[in-house]
Amino acid sequence: MANLGIGIIGAGNISSAYLRLAPLFKGLEVRAVADVNMEAATLRAEEFNVKAQSVDDLLANKDVDVVINLTIPDAHYAVTKRILEAGKHAYSEKPLVLTLEQGKTLRDLAASKGLAVGCAPDTFLGGAHQQARAILDEGRVGTVTSAVACVQNHGPEGWHPSPEFFFLPGAGPMLDLGPYYIANLINFLGPVRRVGAITSSQTPTRTIGSGARAGQEIPVKTPTNIHALLEFHNGTVVNLTTSWDVWHHKRNHFELYGTEGTLYVPDPNFFGGTVEVADKAGALTEVAPWDHPFGIPNQEHPKHGALANYRTAGLADMVAALQGGRDARCSLERTLHGVDVMTACLTSGETGGFVTLTTTCTRPAALSPDEARALLV
Numbered sequence: 001m002a003n004l005g006i007g008i009i010g011a012g013n014i015s016s017a018y019l020r021l022a023p024l025f026k027g028l029e030v031r032a033v034a035d036v037n038m039e040a041a042t043l044r045a046e047e048f049n050v051k052a053q054s055v056d057d058l059l060a061n062k063d064v065d066v067v068i069n070l071t072i073p074d075a076h077y078a079v080t081k082r083i084l085e086a087g088k089h090a091y092s093e094k095p096l097v098l099t100l101e102q103g104k105t106l107r108d109l110a111a112s113k114g115l116a117v118g119c120a121p122d123t124f125l126g127g128a129h130q131q132a133r134a135i136l137d138e139g140r141v142g143t144v145t146s147a148v149a150c151v152q153n154h155g156p157e158g159w160h161p162s163p164e165f166f167f168l169p170g171a172g173p174m175l176d177l178g179p180y181y182i183a184n185l186i187n188f189l190g191p192v193r194r195v196g197a198i199t200s201s202q203t204p205t206r207t208i209g210s211g212a213r214a215g216q217e218i219p220v221k222t223p224t225n226i227h228a229l230l231e232f233h234n235g236t237v238v239n240l241t242t243s244w245d246v247w248h249h250k251r252n253h254f255e256l257y258g259t260e261g262t263l264y265v266p267d268p269n270f271f272g273g274t275v276e277v278a279d280k281a282g283a284l285t286e287v288a289p290w291d292h293p294f295g296i297p298n299q300e301h302p303k304h305g306a307l308a309n310y311r312t313a314g315l316a317d318m319v320a321a322l323q324g325g326r327d328a329r330c331s332l333e334r335t336l337h338g339v340d341v342m343t344a345c346l347t348s349g350e351t352g353g354f355v356t357l358t359t360t361c362t363r364p365a366a367l368s369p370d371e372a373r374a375l376l377v
Contacts, residue, residue: 002027002323003027003028003029004027004028004029004065004066004319004322004323005029005031005061005063005064005065005066006022006028006029006030006031006064006065006066006067006068006315007030007031007032007033007034007053007058007059007061007064007066007067007068007088008030008032008033008034008067008068008070009034009035009055009058009067009068009069009070009071009079009083010034010035010068010069010070010071010072010079010093011033011034011035011037011040011041011043011044011045011070012035012040012070014070014093015033015044015070016044016047016048017309017311017312018030018068018070018311018312018315019033019044019047019048019050020048021309021310021311021312022312022315023377024310024312024376024377025312025313025315025316025375025376025377026316026320026374026375026376026377027316027319027320027323028312028315028316028319030048030050031050031051031061031063031064032045032050032051032052032053032058032061032063032064033045033048033050033051033052033053033058034052034053034054034055034057034058035055036055038052038054041053041054055082059082059083059086059088060086064088065088065089066088066089066090066091066315066318066319067083067086067088067089067090067091068091068092068093068315069083069090069091069092069093070093072165073095073098073165073170073171073175073176074098074165074168074170076092076093076095076096076097076098077097077098077099077102077105077106080092080096080097080106080117081105081106081109084106084109084110084113084115084117085109087113087115088115089115089116089117089118089318089322090106090110090115090116090117090118091117091118091119091120091314091315091318091330092117092118092119092120093119093120094119094120094121094179094180094335095119095170095175095179095335095338095339095342096117096119096332096335096336096338096339097339098169098170098175098339098343099339099343100336100339100340100343100358100359103332103335103336103339103340104336106332107332107336110332116318116321116322116328116332117331117332118314118315118318118328118330118331118332118335119314119330119332119335120179120311120314120330121179121180121183121268121314121330122310122311122312122313122314122315122317122329122330123180123183123184123268123269123270123271124180124183124184124187124268124364125271125294125310125313125314125317125329125330125367125372126270126271126272126292126294126295126308126310126313127271127272127289127290127292127293127294127295127296127308127369127372128265128266128270128271128272128273128274128275128289128295128308129184129187129265129266129268129271130292130294130295130366130367130368130372131275131287131289131290131292131295132188132256132263132265132275133187133188133366134290134366134368135263135275135277135287136188136256136258136263137366139260140260140261140263140277141256141257141258141259141260141261141262141263141277142258142259142260142261143258143259144188144189144236144256144257144258144263145235145236145237145257145258145259146236146237146238146239146257147185147188147189147236147237147238147239147254147255147256147257148238148239148240148241148251148252148254148255149181149184149185149238149239149240149241149253149254149268150240150241150249150251150252150253150254151173151177151178151180151181151241151242151243151253151269152241152242152243152246152249152251153243153244153246154244154245154246154247155167155173155206155224155244155245156244157206157207157208157209157218158209158210159209159210160208160210160211161208161210161211161212161213162208162211162213163206163208163218164218164219167206167218167219167220167221167222167224168221168222169221169222170222171222172222172223172224172226172242172244173224173225173226173242173243173244174223174226174242174342174345174346175342177242177269178226178240178242178338178341178342178345179335179338179342180268180269181240181242181254181268182240182338182341182342183268183330183334183335183338184254184265184268185230185232185238185240186334186337186338186361186363186364187363187364188256189232189234189236189238189363190232190233190234190361190362190363191232191233191337191357191359191360191361191362191363192230192231192232192233192337192340192341192357193231193232193233193356193357194230194231194344194354194355194356194357195228195229195230195231195341195344195345195348195354195355195357196228196229196348196353196354196355197226197227197228197229197345197346197348197349198226198227198349199223199225199226199227199345199346199348199349199350200223200224200225200245200349201220201222201223201224201225201245202224202225202245203220204219204220205217205218205219205220206218206220222346223346223349224243224244224245225243225244225245226240226241226242226243226345226346226349227239227240227241227243228240228241228242228345228348230341233360240345252264253265253266253267253268254266254267254268260279260280261277261278261279261280262277262278263275263276263277264276264277264278270304270307270308270309271294271295271307271308271309271310271313272289272294272295272296272297272307272308274286274287275287275289290369291369292368292369292372293310293369293372293373293376294308294310294313294367294372295308296308298310313372313375314328314329314330315330316375317329317330317367317375318330318331320374320375327362327364327365329364329365329367330364331361331364333361333362334361334362334364336359336361337357337359337360337361340357340358340359341357344357
């Protein structure tokens with residue numbers, strides 16, 4: 001597989017993960033980093049021995065075939081649009097865009113130019129989640145009729161030194177963390193038909209808890225507590241909670257209830273974790289991890305310990321899909337449907353009624369251990 005030249009726009013914290021992990025995968029060669037702050041681009045480029053460029057120069061760089069958009073969410077649409085207008089494939093951090101209309105514009109632009117757009121999250125390609133997918137596909141818990149998915153904590157203001165953007169429209173727990181859960185739900189169950197939600201915010205302001213601005217109050221301008229019902233086209237009903245108004249809880253991140261048992265899935269914010277199955281009698285079994293390479297711990301996290309982190313797996317799969325003429329798992333079709341789900345939940349919270357989605361997608365192909373290994377160097 002010939003390497004495609006990769007450029008990165010956005011030299012913030014997340015760029016280091018892409019630069020560190022991209023060399024694990026076939027077909028990827030990061031060749032340049034750009035940022036509106038040239039000093040930040042230069043520091044990151046020197047750290048990883050790649051070229052630092054202005055955004056304009058990177059977009060004009062003939063050695064760059066695919067550009068990763070790692071800017072702040074509010075800039076995702078404009079930057080990805082510029083990438084496509086420059087004639088390059090695009091891969092974005094989540095969320096792809098902040099409105100469905102923006103996503104449709106990117107879809108039409110990409111189609112007119114014969115270009116691909118992909119988007120994180122790719123954690124659903126992790127070993128634990130693909131093993132859970134295989135258990136579902138084998139029928140071990142029967143037909144899934146309902147499920148719960150839950151991300152609850154007290155938000156990023158306690159640890160992030162400049163967290164105000166998390167509490168503005170286009171962010172909040174739904175658009176910031178919801179993509180991980182919705183991508184995994186689509187991986188398990190396929191597309192959503194309609195949603196209904198109740199939304200609220202615990203307080204009108206938040207207090208920064210760390211860094212030079214600790215103690216400063218910031219406004220809350222988007223819901224921080226969203227409780228949604230998702231009806232899937234296959235008939236499954238899912239209770240999805242995304243909340244930054246919770247100090248502590250004992251809820252599992254993911255539970256799928258089938259006619260023959262229950263499947264417990266680990267946090268979709270990560271690639272690995274423990275999968276468990278309970279049968280009709282309630283006997284709970286921890287599933288022995290299979291040999292999937294994207295479930296093997298490869299870094300030490302200060303809070304969570306040994307973790308599997310294979311960020312850029314989705315990009316590597318998109319590049320392989322481009323070269324092999326197949327569908328990418330982190331495709332525009334699926335991420336656009338995810339945006340539709342999330343924004344429909346927020347709309348439902350505002351209007352008080354169910355919202356029928358205007359997009360759909362196919363369920364992504366499973367990623368077997370052998371297929372995952374084929375993406376690695």
